[in-house]
Amino acid sequence: MANVVVVGAQWGDEGKGKIVDWLSERSDVIARFQGGHNAGHTLVIDGKVYKLNALPSGVVRGGKLSVIGNGVVLDPWHLVEEIAKIREQGVDISPETLMIAENTPLILPIHGELDRAREEAASKGTKIGTTGRGIGPAYEDKVGRRSVRVADLGDAATLEARVDRALQHHDPLRKGLGIEPIDRDALIAQLQEIAPEILQYAAPVWKVLGDKRKAGKRILFEGAQGALLDIDFGTYPFVTSSNVIAGQAATGVGVGPGAINYVLGIVKAYTTRVGEGPFPTELDDENGQRLGERGREFGTVTGRQRRCGWFDAALVRQTCATSGVKGIALTKLDVLDGFETLRICTGYELDGERLDYLPTAAEQQARCTPVYEDMPGWSESTEGARRWVDLPANAIKYVRRVEELIDCPVAMLSTSPEREDTILVTDPFAD
Numbered sequence: 489m490a491n492v493v494v495v496g497a498q499w500g501d502e503g504k505g506k507i508v509d510w511l512s513e514r515s516d517v518i519a520r521f522q523g524g525h526n527a528g529h530t531l532v533i534d535g536k537v538y539k540l541n542a543l544p545s546g547v548v549r550g551g552k553l554s555v556i557g558n559g560v561v562l563d564p565w566h567l568v569e570e571i572a573k574i575r576e577q578g579v580d581i582s583p584e585t586l587m588i589a590e591n592t593p594l595i596l597p598i599h600g601e602l603d604r605a606r607e608e609a610a611s612k613g614t615k616i617g618t619t620g621r622g623i624g625p626a627y628e629d630k631v632g633r634r635s636v637r638v639a640d641l642g643d644a645a646t647l648e649a650r651v652d653r654a655l656q657h658h659d660p661l662r663k664g665l666g667i668e669p670i671d672r673d674a675l676i677a678q679l680q681e682i683a684p685e686i687l688q689y690a691a692p693v694w695k696v697l698g699d700k701r702k703a704g705k706r707i708l709f710e711g712a713q714g715a716l717l718d719i720d721f722g723t724y725p726f727v728t729s730s731n732v733i734a735g736q737a738a739t740g741v742g743v744g745p746g747a748i749n750y751v752l753g754i755v756k757a758y759t760t761r762v763g764e765g766p767f768p769t770e771l772d773d774e775n776g777q778r779l780g781e782r783g784r785e786f787g788t789v790t791g792r793q794r795r796c797g798w799f800d801a802a803l804v805r806q807t808c809a810t811s812g813v814k815g816i817a818l819t820k821l822d823v824l825d826g827f828e829t830l831r832i833c834t835g836y837e838l839d840g841e842r843l844d845y846l847p848t849a850a851e852q853q854a855r856c857t858p859v860y861e862d863m864p865g866w867s868e869s870t871e872g873a874r875r876w877v878d879l880p881a882n883a884i885k886y887v888r889r890v891e892e893l894i895d896c897p898v899a900m901l902s903t904s905p906e907r908e909d910t911i912l913v914t915d916p917f918a919d
């Protein structure tokens with residue numbers, strides 16, 4: 489039975505939410521496997537807008553099982569708020585439709601405080617530009633073996649012991665940053681108050697997914713962020729604190745690597761980035777401004793303006809390789825309508841040499857200059873196109889050239905934020 493992993497193949501905000509929502513019709517389970525509420529996914533269904541952070545993007549469709557896997561870091565207070573907001577929009581969320589892995593580490597208020605204090609204290613050039621939601625510190629505590637996990641909420645003595653262990657680490661850190669000491673008892677009380685709200689969804693996800701697979705159910709693994717923000721393969725240190733690439737889908741929910749049949753990379757037809765860090769094709773001119781305006785490139789989580797630039801085929805070729813992408817969903821093609829000329833970066837020049845990938849050393853990344861090839865644009869509108877034949881010839885040429893340069897076929901094409909403004913070329917579940 490086909491299971492599909494969806495990963496962002498750039499710096500995030502590629503349109504994963506829209507594509508996951510669309511694909512969720514064909515799947516039984518939608519499982520988030522990494523990241524946290526640093527993600528911001530916007531879905532538009534018949535004009536109605538849904539904004540999701542921690543909830544899987546299949547939740548809106550109804551009748552599906554949405555799963556938050558152990559690879560995620562979960563802010564329980566945020567989740568409860570998000571559930572309430574989405575319920576107000578008429579979406580049914582219950583323990584029948586939402587499941588949280590018992591071994592999921594929690595994001596506590598101390599993580600957000602630490603994240604923000606570090607960013608404020610950072611000197612120019614060292615700031616990451618995080619979402620300030622405590623993602624990095626929460627993952628640090630996970631690998632430091634001092635997380636409070638979902639299962640710990642079920643027993644008062646364990647919870648206290650876990651909190652004490654975390655505080656042993658955090659109090660000296662806070663002191664160094666000039667943050668007041670943690671009120672231990674208040675934190676424990678807060679956790680005890682939220683515990684039943686979270687525990688009602690808690691389950692051994694690895695087991696449930698194993699049983700689902702045996703019963704022939706289809707799983708859609710939903711990645712957040714993008715491969716260039718991956719902790720190992722991204723533009724380190726300007727990355728998020730989790731593995732984002734497709735290999736994480738297995739460890740992030742507890743299935744074997746053989747459970748994954750198809751990796752769909754989500755690729756924006758140009759490039760954007762929020763936060764600090766290298767961006768070889770970034771545009772600081774009217775083209776960049778135009779991409780930002782037409783693409784409405786403002787971050788869903790922080791409201792920050794996204795940096796915009798030309799399509800970077802070298803980077804996407806690289807991320808397709810590290811995630812084993814079989815096909816891509818190319819999104820926001822409509823944003824390119826009306827450009828006379830479109831540029832595509834095919835590689836870089838560094839010290840007089842031509843590179844076909846972005847080198848790992850930050851110092852070299854900063855000195856890489858993009859090598860471009862130009863493509864003619866199109867004046868016709870592609871917005872809302874639902875059939876390949878409705879696309880202008882030059883738009884098709886652009887898509888075909890992208891496929892050649894990244895060495896990966898287009899499986900889906902998206903031409904507006906609306907769910908149904910989507911062209912299916914190859915069904916990832918049927919592959």
Ligand code: GDP
Pocket residue numbers: 496500501502503504505506527528529530531532782783788819820821822823902903904905
């Ligand atoms: P995600 O983080 O990858 O889920 O992406 P976001 O939701 O943060 O950002 C993508 C934005 O582009 C959202 O506002 C979507 O509604 C919108 N979007 C998705 N696909 C398309 C498309 O094909 N065309 C246009 N114009 N907008 C799109």
Ligand code: IMO
Pocket residue numbers: 496499500501502526527528529616617618619620621622623624711712713714717726727728729762763764
């Ligand atoms: P979605 O799922 C775009 C970026 C932040 C910052 C860096 C580290 O919507 O694509 P963090 O708070 O994770 O420690 O911040 O990662 N970032 C994202 N950028 N889309 C996202 O998620 C992001 N999640 C984190 O801007 O540069």
Ligand code: MG
Pocket residue numbers: 500501502527528529530788
């Ligand atoms: Mg986003």
